[in-house]
Amino acid sequence: MPPLEAWEKVFLDDQALGEAHAGLGCIACHGGVGGTTDKEEAHQGIVRDPDPAQTCASCHESVVETHQDSLHATLAGYYTVLRARSDEEHWPQLMTAFDNHCDDCHASCGQCHVSRPTINGGGLLAKHEFKVPPPMNLTCTGCHGSRVNDEYKGKNQTADGQPIPADVHFNPGGMACFVCHSGDQMHGAPGVFNHRYDGPPDPSCTQAGCHENIGGPDDSIVYHSKPHMEKVQCQVCHAAPYKHCYNCHVQLSEEGVPYFKSDPSEIYFIIGKNPIQSPERPWEYVVLRHVPVARDSFAYYGENLLPNFDARETWTYATPHTIQRRTPQTESCNACHGNASLFLTEDFVRQKAPDEVEANRKVIVTKIP
Amino acid sequence: MRKGIWLFFGGLLGLVLAACLARPEITPLPPSPMLPAVPTLEATPVPPTETPAPAADSSTCIACHTSEETLRALAVEPEEVEHLSEGEG
Numbered sequence: 001m002p003p004l005e006a007w008e009k010v011f012l013d014d015q016a017l018g019e020a021h022a023g024l025g026c027i028a029c030h031g032g033v034g035g036t037t038d039k040e041e042a043h044q045g046i047v048r049d050p051d052p053a054q055t056c057a058s059c060h061e062s063v064v065e066t067h068q069d070s071l072h073a074t075l076a077g078y079y080t081v082l083r084a085r086s087d088e089e090h091w092p093q094l095m096t097a098f099d100n101h102c103d104d105c106h107a108s109c110g111q112c113h114v115s116r117p118t119i120n121g122g123g124l125l126a127k128h129e130f131k132v133p134p135p136m137n138l139t140c141t142g143c144h145g146s147r148v149n150d151e152y153k154g155k156n157q158t159a160d161g162q163p164i165p166a167d168v169h170f171n172p173g174g175m176a177c178f179v180c181h182s183g184d185q186m187h188g189a190p191g192v193f194n195h196r197y198d199g200p201p202d203p204s205c206t207q208a209g210c211h212e213n214i215g216g217p218d219d220s221i222v223y224h225s226k227p228h229m230e231k232v233q234c235q236v237c238h239a240a241p242y243k244h245c246y247n248c249h250v251q252l253s254e255e256g257v258p259y260f261k262s263d264p265s266e267i268y269f270i271i272g273k274n275p276i277q278s279p280e281r282p283w284e285y286v287v288l289r290h291v292p293v294a295r296d297s298f299a300y301y302g303e304n305l306l307p308n309f310d311a312r313e314t315w316t317y318a319t320p321h322t323i324q325r326r327t328p329q330t331e332s333c334n335a336c337h338g339n340a341s342l343f344l345t346e347d348f349v350r351q352k353a354p355d356e357v358e359a360n361r362k363v364i365v366t367k368i369p
Numbered sequence: 370m371r372k373g374i375w376l377f378f379g380g381l382l383g384l385v386l387a388a389c390l391a392r393p394e395i396t397p398l399p400p401s402p403m404l405p406a407v408p409t410l411e412a413t414p415v416p417p418t419e420t421p422a423p424a425a426d427s428s429t430c431i432a433c434h435t436s437e438e439t440l441r442a443l444a445v446e447p448e449e450v451e452h453l454s455e456g457e458g
Binding site for chain 1: 426428430431434435437440446456457
């Protein structure tokens, strides 16, 4: 995104807020002190990103209520995967790391509707307009940049330099994030979600208005056979290669500035067993993505903070935004069947991450279909 | 497939229309607990603004944040720290 100078970040047009919001004045939302032209004095007690419960709730009650429990607000997904790999004893140290490195990622109302994400330096999107829909290139991809954005827009290439085309929904589809990820989803579906893949796929490729007839009686595509529909996630055939990250380590500089180091990412396609198989996600085979965690990711904060590292796979269930009609793995039936190089085998794991074989037992494919 | 597309856009249009009809009701804002007591100042000269001053006096906030000149003079560029990180986040 184009950078903003410091003054531009806070330059606004009070009319842009819209009548309802402008009528509140600034102080009702941000605190601070009125009636002075001295910057320091005016900014006493100022709150940059107002708490929705105290500011938006009086008028947008239902949105605030569900948003409070959404993953964007709670970051429950992070806690879920950390809890699975850690234990009570090491939790406090882990949370110190979390507060330093992850807390800025949470998305308040303003992070989608008013300002650029804090992790990108903040700054007003459009002179303090409350933007609907959120501009995808300034908000969503600010946080979902290195994976989703690059995949969706076709900015990756394989190890041997083959460019990977953009997701068909982006080109030629021209669909922005919010076309599939509705306001309702972004504001948090009612219910308890502890991870992004809890509950049924949302969105689902076959939901009303999308590809409802795939696998149905009128579908003449031979690949959409009953065993495939039952056992194989759509992305196994329709995803092009996508990004995998390894070995992220977090630490603080001497001045206390948080930073991280991770190994260069890799782009490849890999199929494994479904680690979260359920009636809602019944497939036996799904695509997997290596997530940036390593056994010693948090070593800076203490020894062995992930004592149960092997309790959770590191090649995890994935839904890459690299959808194509035809992919290399569907060039023919045998481009996939019997092609061991497409599957997460024990050999493959040993080669990429030798100390993660146990962690990935559940997803490793022992017999190539 | 064609039909699917139209159903999809039809549905989308329906959603947009529904969303337009379902505008939030305006209820008056209760006193915000975040509101610090605003000191009553005696006749502080306030730079002229085009908008009428709202209840809690925000006119000085607006005057400053709508003036490019003032902001350029007062804004401080944050220190660059990003470069410490290596790899993709």
